[in-house]
Amino acid sequence: MDVSQYLSVFMDECQEHLSTLNQSLLALENEPENSGLLDAIFRAAHTLKGASATMGFNKMSNVTHSMEDVLSRLRSKELQVTQEIINALFSALDLLEELAKGIAEGKEEDAEADGVIQLLKQVASGASPASAPAAGKETGEERRKKLELRYTPEEKTELEPTITGGYNLYHVEVQLAPDCVLKGVRVFMVLRDVQQFGTLIKSSPSTKDLEDENFDDTFLLGVLSQNDGEELVKTLNKIMDVKNVKVEKIDLDKLPIERRETKEETVKTAKIVSKGDTVQVSAKGPVAQTVRVDIHKLDKLMNLLAELVIARSRLEQLAMDSQNLLLAETVEHVGRLTSDLRDQVLKTRMVPIDNVFSRFPRMVRDLAKNLGKEINLVIEGKETELDRTVIDEIGDPLVHILRNSVDHGIETPDVREANGKPAAGTVRITAFQQGNNVVVKIMDDGKGIDVQAVGEKAVRQGLLTEEELAEKTEEEIINFIFLPGFSTAKKVSDVSGRGVGMDVVRTKIKSLGGTVQISSVFGQGTTITITLPLTLAIIQTLLVKIGEEIYAIPSGYVDSTISVARNDIKILRNQEVTVLRGQMLPLIRLQNLLDVSGAKNPDYDELDVVVISVGERRVGYVVDALLRQQDVVIKSLGTYLKDVPGIAGATILGDGRVALILDFRAVA
Amino acid sequence: MDKDKQNVSEELMQIVVFKLGEEEFGVDILQAREIETLDMGVTRVPKAPSFVEGVINLRGEVIPIVDMRKRFSLTLPPLDYNSRIIIVEMGEGGNKVGLIVDTVVGVLRIPMSAIEPAPDIVKSIDQAFISGVARVDDRLIVLLNLERTLSTEEVRELSEVKLG
Numbered sequence: 001m002d003v004s005q006y007l008s009v010f011m012d013e014c015q016e017h018l019s020t021l022n023q024s025l026l027a028l029e030n031e032p033e034n035s036g037l038l039d040a041i042f043r044a045a046h047t048l049k050g051a052s053a054t055m056g057f058n059k060m061s062n063v064t065h066s067m068e069d070v071l072s073r074l075r076s077k078e079l080q081v082t083q084e085i086i087n088a089l090f091s092a093l094d095l096l097e098e099l100a101k102g103i104a105e106g107k108e109e110d111a112e113a114d115g116v117i118q119l120l121k122q123v124a125s126g127a128s129p130a131s132a133p134a135a136g137k138e139t140g141e142e143r144r145k146k147l148e149l150r151y152t153p154e155e156k157t158e159l160e161p162t163i164t165g166g167y168n169l170y171h172v173e174v175q176l177a178p179d180c181v182l183k184g185v186r187v188f189m190v191l192r193d194v195q196q197f198g199t200l201i202k203s204s205p206s207t208k209d210l211e212d213e214n215f216d217d218t219f220l221l222g223v224l225s226q227n228d229g230e231e232l233v234k235t236l237n238k239i240m241d242v243k244n245v246k247v248e249k250i251d252l253d254k255l256p257i258e259r260r261e262t263k264e265e266t267v268k269t270a271k272i273v274s275k276g277d278t279v280q281v282s283a284k285g286p287v288a289q290t291v292r293v294d295i296h297k298l299d300k301l302m303n304l305l306a307e308l309v310i311a312r313s314r315l316e317q318l319a320m321d322s323q324n325l326l327l328a329e330t331v332e333h334v335g336r337l338t339s340d341l342r343d344q345v346l347k348t349r350m351v352p353i354d355n356v357f358s359r360f361p362r363m364v365r366d367l368a369k370n371l372g373k374e375i376n377l378v379i380e381g382k383e384t385e386l387d388r389t390v391i392d393e394i395g396d397p398l399v400h401i402l403r404n405s406v407d408h409g410i411e412t413p414d415v416r417e418a419n420g421k422p423a424a425g426t427v428r429i430t431a432f433q434q435g436n437n438v439v440v441k442i443m444d445d446g447k448g449i450d451v452q453a454v455g456e457k458a459v460r461q462g463l464l465t466e467e468e469l470a471e472k473t474e475e476e477i478i479n480f481i482f483l484p485g486f487s488t489a490k491k492v493s494d495v496s497g498r499g500v501g502m503d504v505v506r507t508k509i510k511s512l513g514g515t516v517q518i519s520s521v522f523g524q525g526t527t528i529t530i531t532l533p534l535t536l537a538i539i540q541t542l543l544v545k546i547g548e549e550i551y552a553i554p555s556g557y558v559d560s561t562i563s564v565a566r567n568d569i570k571i572l573r574n575q576e577v578t579v580l581r582g583q584m585l586p587l588i589r590l591q592n593l594l595d596v597s598g599a600k601n602p603d604y605d606e607l608d609v610v611v612i613s614v615g616e617r618r619v620g621y622v623v624d625a626l627l628r629q630q631d632v633v634i635k636s637l638g639t640y641l642k643d644v645p646g647i648a649g650a651t652i653l654g655d656g657r658v659a660l661i662l663d664f665r666a667v668a
Numbered sequence: 669m670d671k672d673k674q675n676v677s678e679e680l681m682q683i684v685v686f687k688l689g690e691e692e693f694g695v696d697i698l699q700a701r702e703i704e705t706l707d708m709g710v711t712r713v714p715k716a717p718s719f720v721e722g723v724i725n726l727r728g729e730v731i732p733i734v735d736m737r738k739r740f741s742l743t744l745p746p747l748d749y750n751s752r753i754i755i756v757e758m759g760e761g762g763n764k765v766g767l768i769v770d771t772v773v774g775v776l777r778i779p780m781s782a783i784e785p786a787p788d789i790v791k792s793i794d795q796a797f798i799s800g801v802a803r804v805d806d807r808l809i810v811l812l813n814l815e816r817t818l819s820t821e822e823v824r825e826l827s828e829v830k831l832g
Contacts (some may be wrong), residue, residue: 073721310728593726595713596714635729637730638731638763638764640732641716641720646714647713647715650723652725657709658725659711660714663694
């Protein structure tokens with residue numbers, strides 16, 4: 001069978017399952033008793049086995065088969081999850097990744113599989129006294145996720161005044177008929193009624209899972225209401241397919257808290273798993289419904305959209321000139337539709353940053369083990385979305401920074417304890433959206449950057465003199481780290497510290513239109529902040545006029561626009577400055593920077609100034625006029641003009657003119 | 669130059685012939701995409717090499733425009749209604765660049781055998797930019813090596829030399 005046409009689909013699936021395996025294994029290491037994780041791992045391995053066998057990748061299917069043996073014994077409780085088993089599974093995973101990589105590169109499966117298979121067999125048999133492998137045994141009860149509602153202490157504090165103020169907290173358990181077809185609809189109806197009755201504060205599983213039908217047939221809701229719980233029971237029982245409703249009033253002092261001590265309480269309230277009916281947990285797990293689309297098709301769509309956006313600007317211009325109200329209305333409507341369309345198309349290109357983050361826990365775990373360090377990796381905001389093109393590029397720089405944090409940042413446990421820190425270091429990765437940008441922060445509570453050492457090294461490397469060093473701020477000195485060939489690590493290790501790296505990181509991020517900043521407190525830790533544009537294709541800009549020329553300034557750089565009276569401009573060291581919010585703001589006439597002839601602002605009494613902020617720095621740029629905000633499609637100037645400083649690209653305006661997009665990154 | 673091709677005397681090459689001042693130049697027609705009049709707005713690009721006139725919007729594409737006369741540092745009368753932009757593709761990526769020329773003369777078929785390596789007679793232009801000279805009747809047409817002529821690498825070197 002010619003399977004080559006399925007190869008890309010297989011590879012995609014393969015990556016998905018490998019990443020599931022990775023995450024679940026890591027989680028299993030911390031929660032060896034969690035049978036849900038075991039199931040997820042088993043499912044991934046099982047699917048992978050089937051798929052690879054179909055494709056004729058025998059090594060891969062053999063490895064997954066051996067994994068399955070181990071896993072089914074774990075599930076049937078013939079084996080206990082031990083570190084040994086976890087390690088064996090991890091090495092199997094590594095091998096699978098290697099095999100997958102080989103396949104992707106079109107090579108045969110090179111990697112040596114026998115060792116790992118042997119290892120798996122060993123752990124599968126060695127620790128197990130019982131014999132018969134019980135694959136596919138009834139594991140229904142284990143598969144059931146526990147339904148329980150727990151509250152963090154903070155939530156409890158928040159609830160307290162409400163409950164003492166006359167509200168009751170009810171835990172409502174709703175069981176749908178096992179043959180219910182439209183579970184999502186029923187959930188919706190239940191939630192609607194519940195919300196009329198009171199306030200829904202919590203649910204198990206989450207409302208999203210409920211709406212996506214990711215639950216068996218029973219779910220639990222936490223509701224605050226002044227009304228009598230029995231009323232709710234009556235209302236809900238009227239909904240079709242609702243089999244059973246139980247309402248329990250929860251007293252404040254019995255509030256299940258997310259702690260072990262109160263487990264008994266919560267188990268009581270959560271002991272609602274239905275008994276009789278056969279379990280049919282779908283094997284698909286919480287996977288959103290998706291269609292695989294060739295990325296090139298999305299790119300094409302994006303290009304078409306870009307044309308549309310340009311055509312829209314042109315249409316707007318024409319409508320404005322024609323003074324025809326009906327036309328103007330229609331054009332406005334088309335404009336709104338185009339904006340919506342653009343948002344949706346951009347969204348289709350968006351991928352959660354988790355695609356990159358998901359490999360970090362494993363990486364940090366391995367690094368920490370190698371280096372004899374204890375590290376808690378905290379990942380926040382992994383659902384933050386970024387354009388596919390950005391995601392593809394951002395992985396390596398992040399890996400590099402993270403490795404630096406683990407290797408150079410976090411100290412060994414004894415050193416940490418000697419310095420009065422907890423033995424385990426914390427590395428925190430946070431991603432969040434901020435306007436048109438996504439910010440990724442990597443913070444560690446390690447030893448921080450020794451600014452003095454950086455400075456001394458810079459002097460030794462001849463980058464500047466002692467005198468110059470004395471005039472630099474800490475931030476400026478730290479920035480030397482970004483220079484090629486600069487490393488402060490005293491000991492060169494396998495992991496990092498060879499003096500390559502941060503310059504590569506910065507170059508990469510700059511090429512994506514982003515920025516990197518480092519801040520560090522010596523002895524307390526380092527924070528690296530990366531700011532990335534959401535997308536690379538369409539940006540919002542402020543159009544400004546200088547002389548007869550029009551330039552577009554990406555809104556991401558614009559701090560504010562102000563009007564400065566000529567009298568408020570002072571000259572300080574040959575530099576025009578004004579005062580903005582109590583701070584000195586240097587003013588730069590864009591016409592000088594861009595060699596524009598015929599600028600009119602020198603004659604004005606009031607100057608229009610665009611305040612640009614890059615990092616901590618703010619600079620005011622004087623223009624002749626502020627025209628308007630406009631979404632523009634970035635067009636490259638082509639490789640021919642790629643090196644022109646200060647120009648990020650060009651765009652086509654509604655009247656067909658080309659306007660250049662200014663680039664302020666170099667300003668910082 | 670490919671030797672096999674030189675031996676086949678019948679082999680023809682088509683070139684687009686244009687004028688800069690009184691001198692005639694040619695580019696391979698396979699590299700020329702189209703010819704435009706100069707009435708579209710050219711947006712100046714600050715800090716670009718001096719011979720880059722700017723960029724234009726060619727049906728939705730942003731294309732850099734090079735003034736060939738400035739490229740070769742020729743001092744000539746200003747551009748007029750005869751002036752044209754020849755859009756050429758160069759390099760592996762097929763990057764489009766527009767060349768501003770004084771007039772486009774037309775397309776000419778010339779036998780490969782009429783092409784000679786660049787002699788010294790072409791004084792006004794750097795030898796590196798020339799891939800050959802075609803003699804057709806009493807005309808002398810300078811064939812340009814566009815990759816070289818427009819290379820920004822070259823530009824950088826040149827400007828560095830100037831600075832030094």
